[in-house]
Amino acid sequence: MDTVTCKTCHRISSVTKHATKIRCHGCQGTILIGNSQVSVPSDKSKWPSHDQGNIITERKRFHDFSKKVSGISPRSSPSFSQFPAARLSDTPPRGKRALLCGVSYNQNKKFKLRGPTPDVMNMAKLLVQQFGFPTNAILVLGDFMSFEPPTRINIIRAFDWLVKDSQSGDSLVFYFSGHGTQQLDHDGDEIDGFDEAICPLDFETAGIIIDNEINKMIVEPLKQGVTLHAIIDACHSGTVLDLPRVYDHNRGRWKDNYAASGAYKGTSGGKAICFSACEDDQQASDTSAFSPEIAGAMTFTFIKAVVENKEITYHGILASIHNAIQDANNSKRGCGMLKRMCHQKMLQDPMLSSSESFNVNSLFKL
Secondary structure (H helix, E strand, C coil), X not given: CEEEEECCCCCXXXXXXXXXXXXXXXXXXXXXXXXXXXXXXXXXXXXXXXXXXXXXXXXXXXXXXXXHCCCCCCCCCCCCCCCCCECCCCCCCCCEEEEEEECCCXXXXXXXXXXXXXXXXXXXXXXXXXXXCCHHHEEEXXXXXCCECCCHHHHHHHHHHHHCCCCCCCEEEEEEECCEEEEECCCCCCCCCEEEEECCCCHHHHXXXXXXXXXXXXXXXXXXXXXXXXEEECCCXXXXXXXXXXXXXXXXXXXXXXXXXXXXXXXXXXXXXXXXXXXXXXXXXXXXXXXXXXXXXXXXXXXXXXXXCCCCEHHHHHHHHHHHHHHHHHCHHHHHHHHHHHCCCCCCCCXXXXXXXXXXXXXXXX
16 A cells, blocks of 8 residues: 655545545645546655654554553553454354454554554453453454454455354454555445545455455345444454444534445445544544544543443443544644644544444443
């Protein structure tokens, strides 16, 4: 995945290997790859400064995260070196199961992230401690410690593990922390003309995983009575599951996101719900607005909301994340970062989407 710089707004956007055009992440104009309107600086020193553009920042570790979010005790939670996570070769258990995928891209300095390691650890703690997920029902893919690497083929195999033989009453969770991107839609099923995608560890050689594929693998197979919750902390993740309903937080109602081509994007009777870090044309961000250390805004505020209010609703989670980001926008502590990321506008707008409309004032349960 390379980058291009828009000569209109000077913002840097990510671009996949074979893309012919993309939408600028800043001014939303169309950039034709290879066109004279685009420059691709090879020397990073010539890139716009942080205050001039939106450069994907490295996601810092959550130092002593447990001390900042009440309810997650480091003493009572397993360390990752002792965490008995499931393996891809294991038979998926009935009941509750989760796939946690953290991609740090440690072998590529250009894309390296430091957030996915603590992100995955803290999400695992949340599932085990607050929602009673058995540790042997949590499959972790990560390019850190001794976990199976989050390559494209392993993520696809893990998707199969997550939904395989699931039955009514089962609760499934998919969490992803890593890079996300967009590419031009070639089959006419995207309203905005772009497919959203997640970037596996080997995306530069094996390719990305687009929303059509994710929907086909973990949404369509869901049977009656099976519920999937996805939590995606990545850029351009708004509709990365291609779910047909999107919740309009400002108007307090559901709106259509049906495929323009008429293709079916629903389940086989089950329910899929997704919390995304940002809208399709936005980038997920790190911030020091919530703690002295840099932390992923989506993961930090999501976990904080759920831990601090055991009876929280879906609307409550979304509102809590929105309010935390809005407060960060208005605070002196976070204004420096927010100015460079969004030109003094909101850092990111988390989204809620679903395979069907439902009462967002119902309790959040996993």
